[in-house]
Amino acid sequence: MIKINKTRLREKVRSFSRFGDNGNGGITRLSLSEPALQARKELICRCRKLGMEIKTDDLGDIYAIRKGTEDLPAIVMGSHLDSVVNGGNYDGVLGVLTGLEVIETLCAGNRPTRHPVGVMVWTNEEGARFDPAMMCSGIVTGHFDKDTMMHSKDPEGVCFGEALAESDFAGSRENRLNPRDYAGYLELHIEQGPVLETMKKEIGVVSGVVGMVNYEFTVTGVSDHAGTTPQKTRRDALYAASGVIVKLWDELEKIDDELVFTMGRLNVHPNVHTVIPDEVRFTLDARHQSPGIIRKVVEVIKNLPHEVKGCSVEAKELWARDTVEFDKPFVDAVRDASDELGCSYLEMYSGAGHDAQYVAGYVPCGMIFVPSHNGHSHCPEEYTPIELCANGANVMLNALLALDVKKS
Numbered sequence: 001m002i003k004i005n006k007t008r009l010r011e012k013v014r015s016f017s018r019f020g021d022n023g024n025g026g027i028t029r030l031s032l033s034e035p036a037l038q039a040r041k042e043l044i045c046r047c048r049k050l051g052m053e054i055k056t057d058d059l060g061d062i063y064a065i066r067k068g069t070e071d072l073p074a075i076v077m078g079s080h081l082d083s084v085v086n087g088g089n090y091d092g093v094l095g096v097l098t099g100l101e102v103i104e105t106l107c108a109g110n111r112p113t114r115h116p117v118g119v120m121v122w123t124n125e126e127g128a129r130f131d132p133a134m135m136c137s138g139i140v141t142g143h144f145d146k147d148t149m150m151h152s153k154d155p156e157g158v159c160f161g162e163a164l165a166e167s168d169f170a171g172s173r174e175n176r177l178n179p180r181d182y183a184g185y186l187e188l189h190i191e192q193g194p195v196l197e198t199m200k201k202e203i204g205v206v207s208g209v210v211g212m213v214n215y216e217f218t219v220t221g222v223s224d225h226a227g228t229t230p231q232k233t234r235r236d237a238l239y240a241a242s243g244v245i246v247k248l249w250d251e252l253e254k255i256d257d258e259l260v261f262t263m264g265r266l267n268v269h270p271n272v273h274t275v276i277p278d279e280v281r282f283t284l285d286a287r288h289q290s291p292g293i294i295r296k297v298v299e300v301i302k303n304l305p306h307e308v309k310g311c312s313v314e315a316k317e318l319w320a321r322d323t324v325e326f327d328k329p330f331v332d333a334v335r336d337a338s339d340e341l342g343c344s345y346l347e348m349y350s351g352a353g354h355d356a357q358y359v360a361g362y363v364p365c366g367m368i369f370v371p372s373h374n375g376h377s378h379c380p381e382e383y384t385p386i387e388l389c390a391n392g393a394n395v396m397l398n399a400l401l402a403l404d405v406k407k408s
């Protein structure tokens with residue numbers, strides 16, 4: 001089986017870790033910031049040297065394509081080059097650099113493909129500078145409205161549209177990923193969790209992205225003086241909310257071992273140490289691949305009492321997403337390539353969101369995970385040994401070649 005060059009891949013990872021280097025092992029490479037633009041320019045320069053044709057769409061998404069031998073739609077490998085504040089050197093960028101290494105391997109071996117094959121970069125995946133996350137894959141696939149997104153402002157008041165216009169990366173809308181010109185999309189990504197490493201597996205064959213629900217709870221009581229209000233007559237919203245949180249945890253824990261849920265935000269009003277809280281808001285995020293399990297979560301929420309300790313309890317769904325299933329031929333190609341390369345693998349769903357989840361259902365797609373050391377991500381400790389990065393790149397290369405033979 002054809003293999004990528006590990007030394008060359010290591011050089012790529014090291015080289016791109018310069019852009020936005022924080023000096024602590026991590027990077028800050030916010031979307032369309034100076035370091036992000038430098039990384040984009042470096043990628044384009046390397047793709048041009050390989051003889052690839054470069055296009056950008058009206059959102060600054062980059063498409064670098066190597067010609068195929070037949071008049072067929074392209075298969076692209078991609079991810080993102082932006083990071084969160086003080087993020088790591090693997091999230092997103094590894095998917096782009098392994099894609100580049102795959103193309104470089106094909107070029108070095110004079111190996112033609114029937115389909116045009118290429119590398120792509122999505123703009124503003126993290127949503128760390130311009131909200132929301134996965135903004136441009138969301139626009140391209142019809143999940144978000146472009147005009148609204150163009151007005152999304154960073155903390156300094158700069159709109160996404162302004163930053164994009166200044167970047168010189170905005171191209172033509174016709175160049176957007178679309179089902180006519182593209183036969184497939186493959187995304188390699190770090191797992192961002194500890195499962196693969198714990199189970200000693202080299203590759204995650206990603207079946208899809210888990211569905212989730214996000215609720216906000218409001219518990220309303222009465223504010224009063226901390227010193228003069230008798231304990232027995234109090235309607236303390238925080239006390240009531242604590243009971244609701246414990247009840248939710250106890251009930252949800254029983255549903256399924258693979259269900260993950262988080263009550264991650266708690267706002268107490270007025271949040272003054274001498275005042276009984278009159279309002280508490282908290283969120284619940286719950287994720288699982290089975291819609292039936294998510295329905296059970298919603299049932300638990302619906303069955304909560306509307307009154308606890310003299311306080312009212314309301315639950316409101318903020319948003320939800322259905323489980324996304326990747327295309328079978330792509331999932332099969334990733335599994336078969338792992339098998340043939342002798343890589344141990346685990347079939348799994350992604351708990352985190354990725355651009356591929358929006359691409360699914362629009363252009364056939366699949367994902368490959370590589371292990372994250374200690375599960376760390378979005379921090380300088382984010383790390384995947386180069387051997388495991390290389391395994392992932394080899395799986396992507398061979399999955400791509402298999403799809404190239406099969407797909408029309």
Ligand SMILES: [Zn+2]
Nearest residue numbers: 091092125189
């Ligand atoms: Zn990512």
